[in-house]
Amino acid sequence: MSHPKKGDKVTFKIEGRTYDGRYGDSLLEQLRKHGYEVPSLCYHEAVSPYGSCRLCLVEVKKGKKQKVTTSCNYPVQEGIEVFVNTEKVRRYRKVVLQLHLSKTPKSKAVRDLAAEYGVMETPYEVQEQDKDNDCVLCGLCSRVCDEIVHVSAISFTGRGQNKRMQSPYDETAEACIGCGACVYVCPTDCIGLQESDGIRHIEKWHRDLPLQTCEKCGKQFFPTFMLMEFSKRTGISKDQLNICPACRNSVV
Amino acid sequence: MATTFSPISVFAARLMPKEQRFVSGHRACQGCAEALAVRMVHSILGRNTIVASATGCMEIISSSYPDTAWTVPWIHVAFENAAAVASGVEAGLSILMKKGKIPQRKIQVVGMGGDGGTADIGLQSLSGAMERGHDMIYICYDNEAYMNTGIQRSSSTPYGASTTTSPAGSLSIGQHTWKKNIPMIMAGHKIPYVATASPSYPFDLAQKVKKAAKVKGPAYLHIYACCPTGWRMKPDMAVQIGRLAVETGVFPLYEIEQGVLRITHKTPELRPLKEYTKHQGRFRHLDDATLEEIERRVLDEYRKLERREGLAL
Numbered sequence: 001m002s003h004p005k006k007g008d009k010v011t012f013k014i015e016g017r018t019y020d021g022r023y024g025d026s027l028l029e030q031l032r033k034h035g036y037e038v039p040s041l042c043y044h045e046a047v048s049p050y051g052s053c054r055l056c057l058v059e060v061k062k063g064k065k066q067k068v069t070t071s072c073n074y075p076v077q078e079g080i081e082v083f084v085n086t087e088k089v090r091r092y093r094k095v096v097l098q099l100h101l102s103k104t105p106k107s108k109a110v111r112d113l114a115a116e117y118g119v120m121e122t123p124y125e126v127q128e129q130d131k132d133n134d135c136v137l138c139g140l141c142s143r144v145c146d147e148i149v150h151v152s153a154i155s156f157t158g159r160g161q162n163k164r165m166q167s168p169y170d171e172t173a174e175a176c177i178g179c180g181a182c183v184y185v186c187p188t189d190c191i192g193l194q195e196s197d198g199i200r201h202i203e204k205w206h207r208d209l210p211l212q213t214c215e216k217c218g219k220q221f222f223p224t225f226m227l228m229e230f231s232k233r234t235g236i237s238k239d240q241l242n243i244c245p246a247c248r249n250s251v252v
Numbered sequence: 253m254a255t256t257f258s259p260i261s262v263f264a265a266r267l268m269p270k271e272q273r274f275v276s277g278h279r280a281c282q283g284c285a286e287a288l289a290v291r292m293v294h295s296i297l298g299r300n301t302i303v304a305s306a307t308g309c310m311e312i313i314s315s316s317y318p319d320t321a322w323t324v325p326w327i328h329v330a331f332e333n334a335a336a337v338a339s340g341v342e343a344g345l346s347i348l349m350k351k352g353k354i355p356q357r358k359i360q361v362v363g364m365g366g367d368g369g370t371a372d373i374g375l376q377s378l379s380g381a382m383e384r385g386h387d388m389i390y391i392c393y394d395n396e397a398y399m400n401t402g403i404q405r406s407s408s409t410p411y412g413a414s415t416t417t418s419p420a421g422s423l424s425i426g427q428h429t430w431k432k433n434i435p436m437i438m439a440g441h442k443i444p445y446v447a448t449a450s451p452s453y454p455f456d457l458a459q460k461v462k463k464a465a466k467v468k469g470p471a472y473l474h475i476y477a478c479c480p481t482g483w484r485m486k487p488d489m490a491v492q493i494g495r496l497a498v499e500t501g502v503f504p505l506y507e508i509e510q511g512v513l514r515i516t517h518k519t520p521e522l523r524p525l526k527e528y529t530k531h532q533g534r535f536r537h538l539d540d541a542t543l544e545e546i547e548r549r550v551l552d553e554y555r556k557l558e559r560r561e562g563l564a565l
Contacts, residue, residue, distance in 0.1 A: 032298075032299075033271065033299070035299050035300055037300070037357060037358065044267075045269065045270060046266050046267055046270075112466075144263075144267070148263055148266050148267065149263065179260065179262045179263060180257075180259070180260030180262075180455075181260070181262070181263045181267060183255055183257070183260060184257065184260060184267060184455050184458075184459075185267065189255055191255075192255060193255055193256070193259070193260065194255075194256070195256070195259055200259070217523065217527075219499070219521075219523070221259075222262075226262070245261070245491075245492065245495055246492060246495040246496050246499055246523075248492065
C-alpha cells in the first residue's frame with residue numbers, strides 16, 4: 001500500500017457517522033463543517049494551525065490506539081474514528097480552561113468559555129505579571145501578519161513563563177503597517193487600536209502611524225505607511241491611493 | 253477593552269469565513285448591498301442556524317421555486333410574523349432539548365426582514381418577541397422602502413426621498429415624514445444587545461454579529477442596505493454610499509450593550525449631506541433650503557446620540 005497523498009479521498013467516522021473528506025484536511029475544520037461544536041481560541045481557517053490553546057481536544061481512534069489530541073492540527077486520515085464530547089475530553093478541557101484562567105484571569109473571552117464548562121476559578125497560582133495581561137499566547141496575530149499581511153512585524157519572544165507576543169525588543173514595531181488584521185483576529189481583544197488626532201495608535205506593538213489626508217475631502221483615513229506599502233506591492237501609484245474609500249469612485 | 257473595528261477594513265476578504273450559507277446564483281439586482289449584508293451575516297453565524305424570513309426582497313430573490321440560495325434551514329413567513337415564528341422556533345427547540353428529544357447544543361434562531369417587515373407590518377410581533385426575551389437575533393435589513401413590490405414608501409423612508417407612493421412634484425417634496433428610529437424603539441425594550449451596522453464596514457459588522465450571537469436573550473441588529481434600483485443610483489457605488497451614509501451622520505454606527513450606548517464609528521466632523529444625496533436620484537429634486545433643513549436635523553440627531561454615549565439608556 002502506497003503512502004496516501006494530500007488531497008486523496010478518505011472516509012472517516014465522527015460519533016459513529018461516516019463522512020468523506022480529503023487526506024490532510026484539518027480535523028477541526030471538518031468537525032465544524034459537519035456541525036459539531038468544538039471550542040478553540042488559536043484557530044483561524046485563513047492561516048496554518050498552531051495548536052497552542054489546547055481547547056479543540058477530541059478523542060481519535062486509529063487502528064487499536066485511542067488518544068486525546070488537538071483537532072486543529074490533526075490531519076484527516078482513512079478509517080479514523082473521532083469522538084467529540086466524551087467524558088475524558090470534557091475533563092481534559094476543564095483542566096486546560098483552569099490553566100487558561102491562571103494565565104489570563106481577567107479576559108472576558110476566556111472567562112465566558114470557562115463558565116460554559118462550569119469552571120469558575122482556578123486551583124493554580126496566578127503570576128503577578130499575568131494579572132493584567134489578556135494575551136493567551138495563541139500566536140494568531142503573528143501568523144496573520146506572516147501569512148496574510150506578509151509583513152512579520154511581530155513574533156514570540158522568551159520561553160516558558162516569560163514567553164510573550166511582542167514587537168522586536170518590545171519597542172516600536174517598525175515593519176507594522178497598521179492594517180489592523182491582528183486586532184480583528186485576536187480572540188481576547190487585547191491588542192488595542194485607537195485613532196485620535198490623525199494618528200493610528202496600536203498599543204501592544206507601540207506603533208504610532210500618521211494617517212493619510214484624503215486629497216478630495218481632506219478627511220484622514222488609512223495610515224500613510226500602509227498605503228505606501230500597498231503602492232509598492234500592487235504597482236498602483238501613490239496618488240491614486242491618496243483618495244479615501246468614501247470619495248473613491250472607480251479611480252483605482 | 254472596547255476596540256473600534258470600523259477604521260480597519262483591509263484584508264477583510266481573506267479573514268472573513270470562507271464557507272457561505274447564502275450562496276451565489278440568487279436573483280438580487282446588480283450592486284445589492286442587502287444581499288452582501290445577508291451573505292456576511294450568515295457566513296459568520298455558521299451552520300447551526302435557523303432563519304425565519306419575512307416577505308421581502310431577500311425572500312423573492314433567494315427562494316423562487318425550485319431554487320434556493322440558502323444552505324441553512326430557512327422558512328418564509330408572512331410580512332407580519334417573522335419575529336413571532338422565530339420566537340416559536342426558539343421556544344420549540346428549547347422544549348425539545350429540555351425533554352431530551354434532541355441533543356443539547358446551541359442553535360441560533362434568526363428572524364430577518366426588510367424595513368417594511370420590521371418598522372411597519374411586523375412591528376407588533378417583533379415587539380412581542382423582544383419583550384418575551386427569546387434567545388434569538390432579529391435582523392432588519394433597512395433599504396428604506398418596499399423595494400420588491402416597486403419602491404413604495406415605508407415608515408423607514410427618509411424625509412424628502414421620492415418613491416412611487418410619495419412622488420416628488422410641484423406640490424410635494426416626496427416623503428414628508430421623518431424616518432422612524434427602530435433601533436431606539438428596540439433599546440426601549442431593554443434587550444441585552446442592539447446595534448446598527450453596515451456592510452461597508454465588514455469587520456465592524458462581523459464583530460456586532462458575533463456579539464449578538466453570544467448574548468443570552470434577544471438581540472436586534474439594524475443593517476443599512478443600499479438599494480441601487482430603488483435609490484436610483486449607480487450599482488457600483490453601493491459600498492461607497494454606505495460609507496458616506498455613516499460619515500455624513502445619516503446612519504450612525506452604534507451599539508447598545510446592556511443598556512449602555514457606544515458609538516462604534518466616531519466622526520468628529522460630519523461630511524456635508526450633499527455628498528451623500530448627490531449620488532441618489534431619489535433626492536435629485538431637493539432644493540438647497542430643504543437639504544439644509546435635513547442636514548440640521550441629521551446633525552441634531554447625531555449630537556443627541558453623542559450626548560447619550562456612555563450613559564445607561
